[in-house]
Amino acid sequence: MDLPGYHPQQPQPHDSRPESEENCPVCGDRVSGYHYGLLTCESCKGFFKRSVQNNKHYTCADQQSCPVNLSQRKRCPSCRFQKCLAVGMKREAVRADRMRGGRNKFGPLYRRDRQMKQRRMYNQEQTAPNRIKTEPAQTHCPHAPRRGLTPPSLPYPALYHCTLPGYPQEKGGIHSSCSSAPANYAGHSTQNHPFTPRSTPASSPCSTPSSSTAFSQAFSQVPAASPLATVTPSFLGQLLEGEQDESQLCAKVLASLQREQANRGKHDRLNTFSIMCKMADQTLFGLVEWARNSSLFKELKIEVSTILSQAGATLSSLVSRTQDLVSKFKALQLDRHEFVCLKYLVLFNPDVKSVQSRRQVEQTQEKVNRALMEHTQQCHSGQSDKFGQLLLRLPEVRSISLQVEEYLYQRHLLGDLPCNSLLSEMLHTKHN
DNA sequence: CTAGCCTTGAAA
DNA sequence: TTTCAAGGCTAG
Numbered sequence: 001m002d003l004p005g006y007h008p009q010q011p012q013p014h015d016s017r018p019e020s021e022e023n024c025p026v027c028g029d030r031v032s033g034y035h036y037g038l039l040t041c042e043s044c045k046g047f048f049k050r051s052v053q054n055n056k057h058y059t060c061a062d063q064q065s066c067p068v069n070l071s072q073r074k075r076c077p078s079c080r081f082q083k084c085l086a087v088g089m090k091r092e093a094v095r096a097d098r099m100r101g102g103r104n105k106f107g108p109l110y111r112r113d114r115q116m117k118q119r120r121m122y123n124q125e126q127t128a129p130n131r132i133k134t135e136p137a138q139t140h141c142p143h144a145p146r147r148g149l150t151p152p153s154l155p156y157p158a159l160y161h162c163t164l165p166g167y168p169q170e171k172g173g174i175h176s177s178c179s180s181a182p183a184n185y186a187g188h189s190t191q192n193h194p195f196t197p198r199s200t201p202a203s204s205p206c207s208t209p210s211s212s213t214a215f216s217q218a219f220s221q222v223p224a225a226s227p228l229a230t231v232t233p234s235f236l237g238q239l240l241e242g243e244q245d246e247s248q249l250c251a252k253v254l255a256s257l258q259r260e261q262a263n264r265g266k267h268d269r270l271n272t273f274s275i276m277c278k279m280a281d282q283t284l285f286g287l288v289e290w291a292r293n294s295s296l297f298k299e300l301k302i303e304v305s306t307i308l309s310q311a312g313a314t315l316s317s318l319v320s321r322t323q324d325l326v327s328k329f330k331a332l333q334l335d336r337h338e339f340v341c342l343k344y345l346v347l348f349n350p351d352v353k354s355v356q357s358r359r360q361v362e363q364t365q366e367k368v369n370r371a372l373m374e375h376t377q378q379c380h381s382g383q384s385d386k387f388g389q390l391l392l393r394l395p396e397v398r399s400i401s402l403q404v405e406e407y408l409y410q411r412h413l414l415g416d417l418p419c420n421s422l423l424s425e426m427l428h429t430k431h432n
Numbered sequence: 433c434t435a436g437c438c439t440t441g442a443a444a
Numbered sequence: 445t446t447t448c449a450a451g452g453c454t455a456g
Contacts, residue, residue: 033449035450036449042437044435045449100450102442102450103444103449103450
């Protein structure tokens with residue numbers, strides 16, 4: 001999209017404007033200005049406009065996690081549109097009356113955003129004056145067209161890993177990691193079902209041959225007290241309220257499992273699957289508690305939803321998919337703020353049929369989304385398009401969780417699941 | 433259908 | 445008057 005002879009008002013090639021480091025959060029192409037809520041490229045602007053104006057309903061032929069980047073953005077309009085929404089493009093900015101020109105209510109938002117970026121650039125100049133003056137914030141090779149710098153649209157998120165100390169790693173022993181990431185991708189419109197106050201979330205117990213990693217390692221990049229500076233500190237702070245200390249949580253689960261195992265006789269030891277169920281159960285408890293204690297979630301009125309899922313998942317594919325997901329999250333070096341934002345994005349799903357205050361959910365989702373975007377841009381400006389990459393993993397999180405649910409339900413039908421657990425209650429609720 | 437370029441018009 | 449984010453047009 002080099003535009004010979006065309007000089008959009010804002011960006012110029014290899015320019016020195018404040019947003020020169022910006023790439024379209026949807027596809028990575030060069031931004032041409034603010035469109036429908038945020039800085040995007042011309043093509044995503046046009047695509048979003050057409051989609052909304054013509055009330056398009058796309059369907060993904062794959063798993064709703066297609067890469068959306070400069071070279072592949074045409075391939076799956078469904079995933080592209082979902083990503084447009086996920087990064088914060090606003091349907092309501094497309095005019096129903098098709099009136100041209102003028103300004104809309106987002107004007108002030110754009111202005112604030114610009115000011116924020118300028119402040120950020122100013123701050124960077126204070127710390128690295130030479131670099132900023134001479135080159136754009138990103139490493140743009142003068143010979144490489146910017147289009148070539150499309151951020152990888154492949155994903156990476158992070159979950160946490162833990163081993164069960166004291167349990168053998170050999171075959172038949174325990175290779176466990178636990179994931180407390182909940183399950184439903186907030187941005188998709190299919191059968192989603194975040195848990196209801198007395199219903200349940202789907203969680204992902206998984207088995208991973210991990211080394212001695214504690215899951216706090218996954219949060220290696222930014223310490224708990226990261227420099228939030230101007231990134232909507234109050235809202236992010238609100239999100240972090242009630243967030244449990246992950247390492248303590250893990251230690252608690254491990255301790256309880258060890259206690260139980262120690263109390264059992266030599267021939268009465270829990271097998272791997274039972275341990276996984278218990279871990280899932282405790283993780284679920286933690287999630288339910290977390291959601292119930294969340295002030296944002298308390299404001300919602302939700303009725304119990306029911307979901308039917310199909311059987312057919314296999315443990316091995318589940319394990320490998322989860323391993324992939326976990327390693328991608330680890331590679332991304334998710335920090336606590338990002339993790340809690342992702343959890344909220346999953347929890348606040350406006351597509352759940354039984355949610356009464358849909359608008360409220362949408363607004364919260366947008367707010368969290370924005371907080372996440374600002375945080376990643378500000379605290380991880382070195383990681384190109386970390387925000388987009390994080391969002392891209394959500395469909396996979398959701399997909400894995402559905403697979404886990406299906407698998408567990410099958411085991412449940414076979415009578416393999418421990419009774420009287422939250423896990424079995426969850427499966428029961430969902431399948432009735 | 434896509435995306436590059438053009439026109440429009442309210443707000444600054 | 446200028447700005448710039450809307451919508452429109454159209455070649456590919």
